[in-house]
Each structure stands twice: as C-alpha cells, then as structure tokens.
Amino acid sequence: xxxxxxxxxxxxxxxxxxxxxxxxxxxxxxxxxxxxxxxxxxxxxxxxxxxxxxxxxxxxxxxxxxxxxxxxxxxxxxxxxxxxxxxxxxxxxxxxxxxxxxxxxxxxxxxxxxxxxxxxxxxxxxxxxxxxxxxxxxxxxxxxxxxxxxxxxxxxxxxxxxxxxxxxxxxxxxxxxxxxxxxxxxxxxxxxxxxxxxx
Ligand SMILES: [Zn+2]
Numbered sequence: 001x002x003x004x005x006x007x008x009x010x011x012x013x014x015x016x017x018x019x020x021x022x023x024x025x026x027x028x029x030x031x032x033x034x035x036x037x038x039x040x041x042x043x044x045x046x047x048x049x050x051x052x053x054x055x056x057x058x059x060x061x062x063x064x065x066x067x068x069x070x071x072x073x074x075x076x077x078x079x080x081x082x083x084x085x086x087x088x089x090x091x092x093x094x095x096x097x098x099x100x101x102x103x104x105x106x107x108x109x110x111x112x113x114x115x116x117x118x119x120x121x122x123x124x125x126x127x128x129x130x131x132x133x134x135x136x137x138x139x140x141x142x143x144x145x146x147x148x149x150x151x152x153x154x155x156x157x158x159x160x161x162x163x164x165x166x167x168x169x170x171x172x173x174x175x176x177x178x179x180x181x182x183x184x185x186x187x188x189x190x191x192x193x194x195x196x197x198x199x
Contacts (some may be wrong), residue, residue, distance in 0.1 A: 024050050035059065038165075038172055040190075042179040044158060044199065049098060049150040051090060051164070053083075057107060057142040062165045064142040066109055080111030081082055082168040083146045090148070091162035098155030108142035166192040 038055035057064045060083075061075040083089065084103055092098045105111050152158055158181070166172055175190040181199050188197035 001101075023052070033143060036171065036173040038175050040163070040175050040177045042161060042177065042199065044152075044155055044179075044181040045154050047152050048176060049092075049152055049158065051141075051145075051148045052148045055111075055144050055169075055172070057144050060169050062145060062171060064108075065141070075077075076107075076109055077112050079144075079169075080105060083111060083144075086148050086150075086170070088164050088168055092150070092152075093160060095115060095154055095157035098150040098158070099152075101149040101151055103149075104147045105144065106146075107144045111144065146177070160198050162196040163190055164195070166190075166195055177186055 006014075033056050035056050035058045040061055041050075041052040041054075043050045043058065058080040061072070063072060063075075067073040067076055070183045086103065087148055114188060159181075163175060163177075165175065170192075177188040177190060177196070177197055179186050179188075179199055183199065186197075186199075190197065
C-alpha cells in the first residue's frame, strides 16, 4: 500500500551496510539545504529502478515562498512539467528497456501541470495519497522531493545514467549522487559539464 516507504528502507539498509554514523544517515535522509545543490538517490533492485531527487525549491523555480503572482504560479507549473518529463530528466541506456511507472512530487507549494493548475489546491499545504504535508514553518526555505519509479526489462544493462536535470533547471549547479545496485554501492558528484555516472 505504502510504496513510498520502500526507498527509505532500502537507503537505510544501504547506510547501515556502509557503517555510516546515524548523523550522516540523518543528513543524507533530509539533505543539507544549499541553493544550487541537490541530491539524487538511485536504487536498482531486481527490475525496479527508483530515482529520488531532493532539492531546494529555489533550484527549480528561483524562489521559496508561496507564489505571489502569475509569473511565480507559472514557474511552479513549469517546474512540475519538467520534473514529470522523466525522459528529459534522465537518459537511461536503451538496452535496459526501462519503462516509467509512477512519479511522485512533494513540494511545499504544489508543482502542478497546466491541466491541474486551475484546480483549487489547499496551498500552502499539499496533500498526497494517504498523507498530508504541513505548510513549511518559518517560510524561509522549502525542499522538493521527486521520485520516479521505473521497471527495467534488462536491468543488467543499466550500467550508466545520464542526468538531464541541469538542462531542465539551470539554477542547479551540483548534484550529489548515491547509488545502490546488485553490483554494489557508489557515489558521484555531477555538474552541468559532468552529468553522467556509472552504476
Ligand atoms: Zn532555501
């Protein structure tokens, strides 16, 4: 029922396996809020590939407060559209035969699509299936967590992942990647000029 639980559990096992302190684990789980920087967790288990991006909202839209005008409302819609365009965010090897399942986006202010933008939303709180997020306290910063789930016909062919997020979100300057596959674990730091890593 609660598929969202799956990734954190896998990541927890990953960090325990690495023998990292709980402090590091907590930091990785919540992410250090630094504008221009985001974190990407990539977990391949059997045919299932889960990619989770944790980013300050500023990286995606250039502000971190409730939208105050049409330009900012449009920026939220556009960011949602770009995040949902998984093929632009990530380039997976064609040989792996990965198909996108569902995409989940959690944001302090809903990142709508054009189709849903006109629908009344309970901003600034956002509701997801089964749970609700409280509006951010203090209002100085806000983080977005986007999760993409793929099913891959030939997961062993998934040897490389290319990230298109830098083209989609030019304010993003650095992406810290942690990945776990049957081949092992690893980490990478990506930039607009070095945007691919081996799995
Ligand atoms: Zn911030």
